[in-house]
Amino acid sequence: MGGSTEKELEERYEFARTLARQVGLEAVHYWNENGPQGLGTQTKGLQDFVTVADKAAEDTIRSELARMFPGDGFVGEETGGTPGSAGYWVVDPIDGTANYTRGLRHWGVSIAYVEDGKTQLGILHDSPTDRLYHARLGHGSFRDDQPIIVAPTTDPHAAMGILGASRRIPIENYLNQIKSLYDAGIEHRKIGSAAIGIVRVAEGVADFYYEGHLNCWDALAAVLIAEEAGGISHVPPMDEFITSGGEVFCTTPALNSIVFDLLSANQSVPS
Numbered sequence: 001m002g003g004s005t006e007k008e009l010e011e012r013y014e015f016a017r018t019l020a021r022q023v024g025l026e027a028v029h030y031w032n033e034n035g036p037q038g039l040g041t042q043t044k045g046l047q048d049f050v051t052v053a054d055k056a057a058e059d060t061i062r063s064e065l066a067r068m069f070p071g072d073g074f075v076g077e078e079t080g081g082t083p084g085s086a087g088y089w090v091v092d093p094i095d096g097t098a099n100y101t102r103g104l105r106h107w108g109v110s111i112a113y114v115e116d117g118k119t120q121l122g123i124l125h126d127s128p129t130d131r132l133y134h135a136r137l138g139h140g141s142f143r144d145d146q147p148i149i150v151a152p153t154t155d156p157h158a159a160m161g162i163l164g165a166s167r168r169i170p171i172e173n174y175l176n177q178i179k180s181l182y183d184a185g186i187e188h189r190k191i192g193s194a195a196i197g198i199v200r201v202a203e204g205v206a207d208f209y210y211e212g213h214l215n216c217w218d219a220l221a222a223v224l225i226a227e228e229a230g231g232i233s234h235v236p237p238m239d240e241f242i243t244s245g246g247e248v249f250c251t252t253p254a255l256n257s258i259v260f261d262l263l264s265a266n267q268s269v270p271s
Contacts, residue, residue: 024109024127057093087115092217096193106191112220122224135228151204154254160187162197164211180262198222202229208251215245226250
């Protein structure tokens with residue numbers, strides 16, 4: 001691998017884990033101090049929100065990473081940026097902002113590091129529970145200091161997954177996917193945070209996560225965590241994912257074919 005040495009990757013890994021937890025706990029504190037009416041919530045689009053906490057979190061992450069690793073590129077949900085020619089960070093300061101604004105406990109801070117066309121580091125702070133999920137490519141996945149693995153589920157009739165619904169995809173797709181799962185005897189939930197949903201697969205709580213379209217910052221960190229926990233993923237090629245986003249599916253190996261076929265059969269190209 002060109003670029004970073006093992007030591008340099010480990011330094012990034014350690015720093016990003018500490019930073020994700022710091023920023024996540026600051027966002028929790030901000031909500032506790034201000035409540036849902038004092039978050040300075042603004043609307044970016046239909047059911048698409050940003051708060052003062054989102055902006056402050058991304059500003060902190062961006063400035064701290066630039067201070068420690070000035071040669072790295074940066075792509076963030078709120079402030080944009082460019083990958084650059086070397087390694088770069090992909091950040092969602094609060095994945096699940098709509099949940100955060102309402103006090104629903106499914107949101108977190110997502111930080112990924114990409115180099116050589118691969119996600120090398122994935123960190124997700126499940127902030128309401130103060131649990132840190134993290135993985136380094138080729139080194140396994142962890143919840144805090146404990147290794148995690150995907151569920152051993154093999155029977156679709158015992159499976160439970162999580163679906164996301166993107167407004168970039170026709171609603172008919174989502175409704176048809178629900179019916180396909182129902183007809184196959186497979187349970188599902190919708191929780192409003194792709195990153196949290198995907199790490200639920202990584203730790204064996206859910207058996208799959210699917211969404212017809214996600215941006216790269218929603219999923220890159222969590223997908224690596226799921227893969228390093230033994231999961232299977234279907235995501236766009238990195239260059240395409242960074243620029244345009246796309247379809248994301250993560251699952252246990254035994255359910256990969258049957259569930260992906262059911263869901264992708266009802267998928268169409270984003271408008």
